[in-house]
Amino acid sequence: MTAALTRADAAPVASSKRRRRAPGWLAVLPLLVFTAVAFGLPAVAILNGAFTVKDPASGTTSYTTENLTTSLQGAYLTALLGSVKLSAVSAALGALLGLPLAQAVVTSRFPALREAVLTASGVLANFGGVPLAFAFVATLGNAGVLTRHLGLADTGWDLYSFWGLVLVYLYFLIPLMVLTITPALDGLRTQWREAAQNNGATAVQYWRHVALPVLLPSLLGGLVLLFGSAFAAYATAAAMVGSSVPLVTLQIADAISGNVLVGQENVALALSLDMVLVAGLVMAVYLPLQRRSARWLA
């Protein structure tokens, strides 16, 4: 009986799907073309440039892995690792702090608060670059308002350091986490919690065995997004710490437009390729998990 029913159901659904699919592909074509031009072409240019060296005297070019080797050595390697470390630490902190904040807002009894926090998060998540750096310099820098009034300089406080940079990054990473995790938190049904309570589960047990497993993929997704945001950040760090925190984006800028090192453009492209690979690796962790979350939070 059931089998027959399913079969009868399935047939029209499948055919209607097939009918919709063909024009669907057509509609996505402009996007694909755009992606190929705006993302594909530069990617090919990076790939090509990263493996090319140009002889300054004769002007001839040849293919080699020299740039890539250089980009994974010495100061460049330090910068790449520095970027990964900074992004990982600030993304982890951002996720840890963003999750409870988002949960508090989602479960709050005041819709106005929720609206206010989400709107503010939308704005703050996009507040970056030089303005952000200068806001922090004016507040917590060497001659900053708070530094002077609270006498922070004597306590060894230094904004222009690794942890200073983490602090500044959290300013836009936490709102970004709130924005990404809120829809997932909304998806947690109250019935699940009630069911857990009825069966005698404590709050910790509920979070440990129900909520977190369901949230995990979204959490990881948020983490990946935060990592990417911090990994690609350039202007804030450039304006604030200069070369005192080794970062790969700053190294790329040095190599590509400077007054000192000549002919390093292709090393810069090799460094970008390294960045793409790191971003790819991080995403590879996330993608399989995302499929799992879709099952629960649809």
Next chain:
Amino acid sequence: MSVSLPRSAVLGGSLAVVAALALSACGAAPDDASTTADGKSATTATSAADFGGMDKLVEAAKKEGKLNAIALPRDWANYGALIDGFQKKYGIKIEVENPDGSSQDEINAVTSRKGQDRAPDVLDLGSSFAISAAQQDLLAPYKVEAYDDIPAAQKDAQARWYNDYGGYISIGCDAKRVKECPTTFEDLLDPQYKGQVALNGNPTKSGSAFGGVYAASLANGGSFDDIQPGLDFFAELKKNGNYTPVESTPATVEKGETPISIDWDYLNAGYAEQFKSKGVDWKVAVPTDGQFSQYYSQAINKDAPHPAAARLWQEYLYSAEGQNLWLKGYARPALMPAMERAGTLDKTAAALLPEVSGTPAFPSEEQQNKAKTVLAEGWAKAVSG
């Protein structure tokens, strides 16, 4: 979620993507500006005589009516006055693109916009970039009338580039925030300057910061062949807490973020003048223990869209008027010794320059390249953490 994923990847590579696009930007060649004067092409003219004298050069330049310059900040070595002076004298409009750009930006603009009428006509390059550009055949040989007066060590034998102005590494100091202004590199290690000593950039990127490390090396037993003592010096500054990684700019100087700034003397002296009215008492000293001077180089783009105007700009820069304008911006023009002999030097402006002892010496291209390699490897290690 899935929408934002490609975005993070795009962000990741975006810097390089932008650069790659800039490098590979294809150019249409809409231009026919290579004017001729008396049957001679302005593009290949190697002296004013090729035009039939200065008057004819001026005429040809006026006909073009425009000059594309790049990376000339108005508050750098008095370039503002030079630009205004040239525009007023010849009625040729100067457009400065990307005023705060670097030498590499200039080279990129030349190579990526080859043949376009938006390409830069004239370049003001760090000396190693001038040499490298000449090797790549990007520069037009042109002898200004004063070419013979430029010291031999400061010009290309084929006249593709020659030094324009330069200065010494100096220590600028906010006398209101700092009790006792340092005058040597050794002074900078004094614990009283905690968190106050800044460079004006990252020495792997900024020419003046590179000069600062070189000068520090000379002050600490290094030589043109050996920049390592300079790196060690900054590592020590970092360790004892005196070094601040904030890169000094007029804004950070004015706000007191960088009370002590190692920079070219002409920039520091310029700040002193600029900030007098704002209550900042900015003192400038060329350190006695480590003197390092460097000159920038002037050059003409081989494919300049306004070849005559580009050549006239060079003549203007190397006239007594142009050279004295640089001098008024506290920079030391290349023709300074010759003008002193000829009596055309602006003595009041010359007297205002920070004092130095001895004659300037320059590292060779080879020595500089070696120093840069050492620096690129070691700088992050010296000051990070």
